[in-house]
Amino acid sequence: MKNNEVLRVENLSKFYGNRAAVQGLNFCVHQGEIFGFLGANGAGKSTTMKVITGLARQTNGKVFIDGQNLAKDFRGCIAKVGAMIETPQFYPYLTGYQNLKFYARLYKNVTKGKILEIANLVGLRGRIHDKVKTYSLGMKQRLGIAQALLNDPKLLVLDEPTNGLDANGIREIKMFLTKIAKTKGVAIMISSHILSIMESLCDTICIIENGRLTEMRTLDEIKKACNKFGSHYVRTDKPNYAGMLIQEKFGVKVGVTKSKVLFNSNAKQLAEIIVYLTKNNVPIYGAGEVDYSLEDAYLDIIGTSADVG
Ligand SMILES: Nc1ncnc2c1ncn2[C@@H]1O[C@H](COP(=O)(O)OP(=O)(O)OP(=O)(O)O)[C@@H](O)[C@H]1O
Ligand SMILES: [Mg+2]
Numbered sequence: 001m002k003n004n005e006v007l008r009v010e011n012l013s014k015f016y017g018n019r020a021a022v023q024g025l026n027f028c029v030h031q032g033e034i035f036g037f038l039g040a041n042g043a044g045k046s047t048t049m050k051v052i053t054g055l056a057r058q059t060n061g062k063v064f065i066d067g068q069n070l071a072k073d074f075r076g077c078i079a080k081v082g083a084m085i086e087t088p089q090f091y092p093y094l095t096g097y098q099n100l101k102f103y104a105r106l107y108k109n110v111t112k113g114k115i116l117e118i119a120n121l122v123g124l125r126g127r128i129h130d131k132v133k134t135y136s137l138g139m140k141q142r143l144g145i146a147q148a149l150l151n152d153p154k155l156l157v158l159d160e161p162t163n164g165l166d167a168n169g170i171r172e173i174k175m176f177l178t179k180i181a182k183t184k185g186v187a188i189m190i191s192s193h194i195l196s197i198m199e200s201l202c203d204t205i206c207i208i209e210n211g212r213l214t215e216m217r218t219l220d221e222i223k224k225a226c227n228k229f230g231s232h233y234v235r236t237d238k239p240n241y242a243g244m245l246i247q248e249k250f251g252v253k254v255g256v257t258k259s260k261v262l263f264n265s266n267a268k269q270l271a272e273i274i275v276y277l278t279k280n281n282v283p284i285y286g287a288g289e290v291d292y293s294l295e296d297a298y299l300d301i302i303g304t305s306a307d308v309g
Helices: 046-052 073-080 096-104 114-120 137-149 166-184 195-201 217-225 241-252 267-279 295-301
Strands: 003-014 021-028 034-038 062-067 081-084 155-159 187-192 204-209 214-216 232-235 254-257 262-263 285-288
Touching: 003 046, 003 187, 003 241, 021 046, 021 187, 021 204, 021 214, 034 046, 034 166, 034 195, 046 062, 046 155, 046 187, 062 073, 081 137, 096 114, 096 137, 114 137, 137 155, 137 166, 155 166, 166 187, 166 195, 195 295, 204 295, 214 217, 214 295, 217 295, 232 267, 241 254, 241 262, 241 267, 267 285
Parallel strands: 034 187, 034 204, 081 155, 155 187
Antiparallel strands: 003 021, 003 062, 204 214, 232 262, 232 285, 254 262
């Protein structure tokens, strides 16, 4: 184990009946790292997070937290983990503060001052003594994040924590997560479908498709890898055919993704390429200079099928 490794997942699989929700996952999250977990609906993100946080049991494989095997030292491991998976559940007739106090009993030494400090951190100070049934969706989400922080975790696992948060809430949580990762060294594993949030927050991006890991690199590496084929692109549903035509006619090297053809070009030649492809019945849905966002890279990697896994 590298000494700054907080989470290690080895060959992890989880079956529901004979259907695999996740299969053969291997990855690590280090101290101070913000690890973004991406994947389509049903890809297996929440399942993986549930296994890591002890809410579900794996079918195969191992999870190590701070060097300890979760299956062998469950309590010791879980004491180091803070988590919010899917929608957090609270007692509606208790106040936010009473709910946090209830969860705080699971841990040692969580004082009243500490609970209020965390409520403050997540922007709930003004409403923490109101009943949870009077909270909005975003307020419940903030309370969920507060609950995940009660035990000063070494590993924070947040499944779509920005769900329901307003623009301010998103900005606050991004600032706050970056701060605890970079100043306190907390390792953070986070999932979100909002790729712009992931792009501005994460150091590492891990993509799972149908329960299998298909990409794991730093954000910069992912963007560079998608950029390597050239300065310009055309987007089409016939990328292979279009790539062949461009290569033949214009003599340029092309890169083909699931939805794009990329090549080194200039604006004038791009216009000629578009005309040529159109003449050859290749539908073009977009074209231009390459300026990759995480969203572009993600869609190139997983394709644009709308079917859930
Ligand atoms: N309790 C369960 N029983 C049976 N199948 C399940 C159960 N929980 C999840 N699954 C299945 O496991 C697969 C992965 O689901 P999971 O909830 O992990 O996906 P996800 O990546 O979190 O998706 P989303 O983006 O929609 O939250 C899906 O095919 C899902 O139907
Ligand atoms: Mg999920």
